[in-house]
Amino acid sequence: MALTPMNVSPNPVELSFERAALRCADLSPLVYQRLFTEPPETRAMFRSQGSELVKGSMLALAIEAILDFAGERSGHFRLIACEVVSHDAYGTPRALFIAFFAVIRDTLRELLGVEWSPDIAQAWDTLLVDIDIYAAAQA
Numbered sequence: 001m002a003l004t005p006m007n008v009s010p011n012p013v014e015l016s017f018e019r020a021a022l023r024c025a026d027l028s029p030l031v032y033q034r035l036f037t038e039p040p041e042t043r044a045m046f047r048s049q050g051s052e053l054v055k056g057s058m059l060a061l062a063i064e065a066i067l068d069f070a071g072e073r074s075g076h077f078r079l080i081a082c083e084v085v086s087h088d089a090y091g092t093p094r095a096l097f098i099a100f101f102a103v104i105r106d107t108l109r110e111l112l113g114v115e116w117s118p119d120i121a122q123a124w125d126t127l128l129v130d131i132d133i134y135a136a137a138q139a
Contacts (some may be wrong), residue, residue: 012123013070016108016116017063023111027063028056028102030111035103062104069134070127080131084138098132 032055061079069077073115087097105124109116 011071011091012117012120012129015032015065016112016120016124017067018113019115020108022091027107028052028059031059031107033102034107038103038106059104062100066101066127066131069131070123077134080127080134081138084135094135098128098135101128116137 026031061083065077065079065083068074069080084094084097088094105128109121109124110119
């Protein structure tokens with residue numbers, strides 16, 4: 001499906017996902033390759049059996065929460081608060097939990113290349129700060 005002005009999202013964060021979807025059917029391998037490279041201690045946090053399903057589900061839920069948080073905030077964004085608490089229980093450092101959202105952003109930025117506009121960059125920067133503030137309030 002070609003993007004036309006009638007079906008392009010006015011939300012820059014959503015637009016970044018739409019454009020990425022045109023280039024890549026599955027973000028999971030790219031996101032987790034980056035996650036395991038940038039903070040390499042994250043690799044040991046995932047079990048070896050069934051890990052691919054867990055990673056795919058985790059990314060899908062994160063994307064759903066991101067899109068809602070960056071958009072209407074109809075309720076899906078609250079998953080972030082739930083996951084902050086559950087990751088705290090797993091012993092995941094809060095900074096590492098928040099870093100996952102930046103890894104998603106960085107993966108999209110690399111995938112989009114020259115289509116990563118200043119508007120998209122600014123929207124993601126604001127989103128990451130807002131998510132960090134929201135997660136900190138869950139403590």
